[in-house]
Amino acid sequence: SSELTQDPVVxxxxxxxxxxxxxxxxxxxxxxxxxxxxxxxxxxxxxxxxNNRPSGVPDRFSGSKSGDTASLTITATxxxxxxxxxxxxxxxxxxxxxxGGGTSLTVL
Amino acid sequence: xxxxxxxxGAVVQPGGSLRLSCATFGFSLDKFSIHWVRQAPGKGLxxxxxxxxxxxxxxxxxxxxxxxxxxxxxxxNSLYLQMNSLGSEDTALYYCVxxxxxxxxxxxxxxxxxxxxxxx
Numbered sequence: 715s716s717e718l719t720q721d722p723v724v725x726x727x728x729x730x731x732x733x734x735x736x737x738x739x740x741x742x743x744x745x746x747x748x749x750x751x752x753x754x755x756x757x758x759x760x761x762x763x764x765n766n767r768p769s770g771v772p773d774r775f776s777g778s779k780s781g782d783t784a785s786l787t788i789t790a791t792x793x794x795x796x797x798x799x800x801x802x803x804x805x806x807x808x809x810x811x812x813x814g815g816g817t818s819l820t821v822l
Numbered sequence: 823x824x825x826x827x828x829x830x831g832a833v834v835q836p837g838g839s840l841r842l843s844c845a846t847f848g849f850s851l852d853k854f855s856i857h858w859v860r861q862a863p864g865k866g867l868x869x870x871x872x873x874x875x876x877x878x879x880x881x882x883x884x885x886x887x888x889x890x891x892x893x894x895x896x897x898x899n900s901l902y903l904q905m906n907s908l909g910s911e912d913t914a915l916y917y918c919v920x921x922x923x924x925x926x927x928x929x930x931x932x933x934x935x936x937x938x939x940x941x942x
Contacts, residue, residue: 746927747922747927747928749867756917756933756934756935757867757917757929757932759929762922763924763927798866800866802867802869802929803927804926804927810881810882810883811857811926811927813867814866816867
C-alpha cells in the first residue's frame with residue numbers, strides 16, 4: 715500500500731489563510747478527499763475528491779492538487795475551524811484506501 | 823435522511839472474535855460501497871475495508887487481511903464486520919461509512935462509531 719504524509723501540527727492566526735498539505739505517490743494517480751474531526755466527534759467530509767464542498771461546508775474551504783501533493787486551503791480562518799484534518803485517497807494499486815496521519819490545526 | 827448506525831462493540835479477550843453491525847437508512851444499500859474505518863484511542867484514522875458494490879467484492883487493509891470479513895445483507899439494509907484473532911492493536915472506535923456518489927475514496931456519511939476493546 716501507499717502512504718500519505720501530513721504535517722502533524724499547523725497553526726494559523728484568526729482571519730488568516732492556512733494551507734494543509736497531503737503528500738504521497740498515489741496522489742499522482744488519484745485525488746484526495748478531506749475530513750474535519752473535532753474532539754469527541756466523528757469525522758466530517760469537507761472536500762470531496764473532485765474538490766467540491768459538500769452542502770453546509772463554508773466556501774472558505776477549498777481543495778487543490780499538484781503533482782503528488784493535495785492541499786486543503788482555509789481562507790479567513792475562524793475559531794471553529796480548529797480541529798484535526800485528515801486526507802485520504804486510494805493507494806497505488808487502487809484497491810485500498812489510505813489516510814494521512816492527520817493535521818491538528820490550531821487557530822491563534 | 824441518510825444514516826449509518828454501528829453496534830456490537832464490546833470488550834473482548836485477545837485471540838477472541840467479535841461481529842460488528844452497521845444499520846443503514848435513507849438510501850439504497852445495493853447501490854453504494856460501505857467502508858469500515860477505525861481510530862485507536864488518541865490516534866488517527868485507519869481504513870479497514872470496503873464492501874464494494876461497484877467492484878462486487880470486498881477489499882481489506884493489510885493489517886486485517888485474513889482476520890476480518892465484511893459482508894452485507896441488502897434486504898436488511900445492514901452490513902457486518904466479523905473480526906477474528908483480535909489483538910490489542912485492534913482496540914479502536916470502528917466507524918461504518920457510506921461512500922459519496924462520486925465513489926471511493928470519498929466517504930460521505932459517518933456513523934458515531936462502536937468501541938472495540940481487546941483486553942484480558
